[in-house]
Amino acid sequence: NAGVTQTPKFQVLKTGQSMTLQCAQDMNHEYMSWYRQDPGMGLRLIHYSVGAGITDQGEVPNGYNVSRSTTEDFPLRLLSAAPSQTSVYFCASGGSGSGNTIYFGEGSWLTVV
Amino acid sequence: DAKTTQPPSMDCAEGRAANLPCNHSTISGNEYVYWYRQIHSQGPQYIIHGLKNNETNEMASLIITEDRKSSTLILPHATLRDTAVYYCIVYTGNQFYFGTGTSLTVIP
Numbered sequence: 001n002a003g004v005t006q007t008p009k010f011q012v013l014k015t016g017q018s019m020t021l022q023c024a025q026d027m028n029h030e031y032m033s034w035y036r037q038d039p040g041m042g043l044r045l046i047h048y049s050v051g052a053g054i055t056d057q058g059e060v061p062n063g064y065n066v067s068r069s070t071t072e073d074f075p076l077r078l079l080s081a082a083p084s085q086t087s088v089y090f091c092a093s094g095g096s097g098s099g100n101t102i103y104f105g106e107g108s109w110l111t112v113v
Numbered sequence: 114d115a116k117t118t119q120p121p122s123m124d125c126a127e128g129r130a131a132n133l134p135c136n137h138s139t140i141s142g143n144e145y146v147y148w149y150r151q152i153h154s155q156g157p158q159y160i161i162h163g164l165k166n167n168e169t170n171e172m173a174s175l176i177i178t179e180d181r182k183s184s185t186l187i188l189p190h191a192t193l194r195d196t197a198v199y200y201c202i203v204y205t206g207n208q209f210y211f212g213t214g215t216s217l218t219v220i221p
Contacts, residue, residue, distance in 0.1 A: 004156075031207065042200060042211035043157065050207055058208060090156055092209075099145055099164070102209065104156030 003027040004105035006091050012111045013081040021076040021108050023091030030096040032074035036060065036087040037107075043090060049074055050096045081112045116140070116203040117212040124218050125195075131188040133215050135201030138182045145204040146177060148186045150197040151214070157200065160186065191219045 007022045025032065033048035035058075045058030049068040063085060065077040074093075078085060088109050094102030118136040125131040137146060145164050149157040161168055161175045163184075168175045174187040188195055198214040 033209075035211075037154075042213050043209075044211070045208055048207055056207070059210075088154060092156075096207070099162070101147075101159050101162065103159065106156050107154065 004091055004093050004103055006089075006105035006108050008108060009106070010109045012113060013078070014113060015081060015083060017081050019078050019081065021078075021089055021091075021110070023074045023076065023093075023105060024072050025074075025093040025103075026072065027093065027103075028071060029093040030071070031100070031102065032068065032091065032093045033058070033102070034064070034066065034074070034076045035090045035092065036085075037090065038087050046076065046089075078110075081110075083112045086110060086112045116205075116210045117201045119199075119201050119212055119215045121213065122216040122218070124220055125188075125191045127193060127219050127221050128190055131186075131191040131195065131217060131219070133186040133188075133199050133201075133217065134183065135185070135212075136183045137201070137203050140181055140203055141205075142181075146175070146181075146184050147202040147204055147209065148173070148175065149200045149202060149211075150195075151200065152197040160199075162204070191217075193219050193221065195219050 005024045034046040035043040037043045047066040049055045091105045092102040147162040148160040151157045163175045177184045196219045200214040
């Protein structure tokens with residue numbers, strides 16, 4: 001998982017709190033994305049970006065905001081945390097368009113109590 | 114909508130070839146098939162991808178049927194470290210749709 005850094009690795013939030021998960025890549029990738037993975041399930045796309053200033057929704061965008069002010073960074077904001085957002089969050093980056101590979105970070109474990 | 118269908122689990126003897134099937138009957142002509150694996154709860158690891166032709170790299174081979182409605186990932190000589198969940202993914206331009214994956218257990 002070269003070059004994709006996620007912080008924090010672990011976080012506990014209270015219901016209603018807000019927070020930002022950070023994702024940074026140093027590979028000059030145009031494409032970045034956020035996924036969540038619930039226990040025993042596959043990854044589901046939250047939001048993605050194909051370049052600075054461009055973002056779009058994935059399968060499960062509700063409750064999350066993103067922005068892409070630089071090529072390197074793609075933060076994920078939880079506006080008002082809910083227990084249903086307890087999950088493992090993965091950031092990924094890669095070349096834009098079909099045929100390109102995306103690389104994943106190591107994940108951020110979020111618990112909302 | 115699920116774009117891929119995989120068996121939930123498979124076993125394979127150590128040293129033997131592991132053949133992991135995937136159905137993607139609704140795939141479009143310009144959509145690639147990707148395979149990733151996830152060991153425990155680590156970030157998914159890229160294995161291989163292809164569009165129409167069969168592909169091979171140092172990790173695995175990918176066999177895609179002529180009608181592109183299914184594919185098979187082949188790990189030629191499975192080791193214990195290959196125990197993981199394997200995801201077959203159809204790449205729709207900018208969205209990777211992960212299915213539920215196949216949990217492969219390599220048995221000594």
